[in-house]
Amino acid sequence: DSGVTQTPKHLITATGQRVTLRCSPRSGDLSVYWYQQSLDQGLQFLIQYYNGEERAKGNILERFSAQQFPDLHSELNLSSLELGDSALYFCASSEQPWLGNTEAFFGQGTRLTVV
Amino acid sequence: KNEVEQSPQNLTAQEGEFITINCSYSVGISALHWLQQHPGGGIVSLFMLSSGKKKHGRLIATINIQEKHSSLHITASHPRDSAVYICAVIREATGGGADGLTFGKGTHLIIQP
Numbered sequence: 001d002s003g004v005t006q007t008p009k010h011l012i013t014a015t016g017q018r019v020t021l022r023c024s025p026r027s028g029d030l031s032v033y034w035y036q037q038s039l040d041q042g043l044q045f046l047i048q049y050y051n052g053e054e055r056a057k058g059n060i061l062e063r064f065s066a067q068q069f070p071d072l073h074s075e076l077n078l079s080s081l082e083l084g085d086s087a088l089y090f091c092a093s094s095e096q097p098w099l100g101n102t103e104a105f106f107g108q109g110t111r112l113t114v115v
Numbered sequence: 116k117n118e119v120e121q122s123p124q125n126l127t128a129q130e131g132e133f134i135t136i137n138c139s140y141s142v143g144i145s146a147l148h149w150l151q152q153h154p155g156g157g158i159v160s161l162f163m164l165s166s167g168k169k170k171h172g173r174l175i176a177t178i179n180i181q182e183k184h185s186s187l188h189i190t191a192s193h194p195r196d197s198a199v200y201i202c203a204v205i206r207e208a209t210g211g212g213a214d215g216l217t218f219g220k221g222t223h224l225i226i227q228p
Binding site: 002033035042043044045046047048056058088090092098099100101102103104105106107108109111 | 145146148150155156157158159160163165201203205214215216217218219220221
């Protein structure tokens with residue numbers, strides 16, 4: 001158990017809908033990362049938050065947004081969903097904001113299926 | 116061309132064999148991470164390296180910064196080692212020094228009893 005909790009584990013929704021994925025980081029970790037894993041693109045970095053503020057952006061679509069709350073949990077909002085958004089979405093957390101000198105701890109992922 | 120390349124893509128071996136998985140990258144990096152993903156989907160961090168060699172149990176990871184290459188070795192392999200092994204890098208810090216991981220496509224390892 002990494003200590004990172006993601007909910008829900010599975011989500012099935014229709015095209016055009018909006019969903020929210022939730023992540024609780026390990027106790028004491030201030031940094032949260034969101035990653036998408038799809039069959040064709042593999043694992044891709046979406047966005048990072050550190051202590052409530054956006055820190056870095058990767059390949060995140062404009063239809064997607066995220067935030068980190070004062071209690072450090074984070075939510076990833078996906079809107080106007082398309083079939084191609086079907087993927088595993090991982091949250092990871094770390095103590096430091098920079099993965100050049102610290103380890104990342106991953107949640108179990110949320111499997112999103114858009115039908 | 117991907118910034119992070121792994122080989123082999125698939126590897127099947129017999130229990131007890133010595134396993135080597137390779138990772139090459141084309142960008143300057145601050146660190147390299149080795150991750151393990153089991154069939155259930157969860158990802159576990161195995162190592163974070165910026166130089167030299169690290170060992171944890173039967174796993175050994177090495178990195179050669181000059182050659183932009185890292186290897187993950189498994190000694191005395193066991194069926195429970197069957198998983199996807201993923202190499203990921205953090206590019207050299209620029210500006211605020213923040214970034215997410217850039218991933219290889221993974222090596223699918225099967226260890227047969």
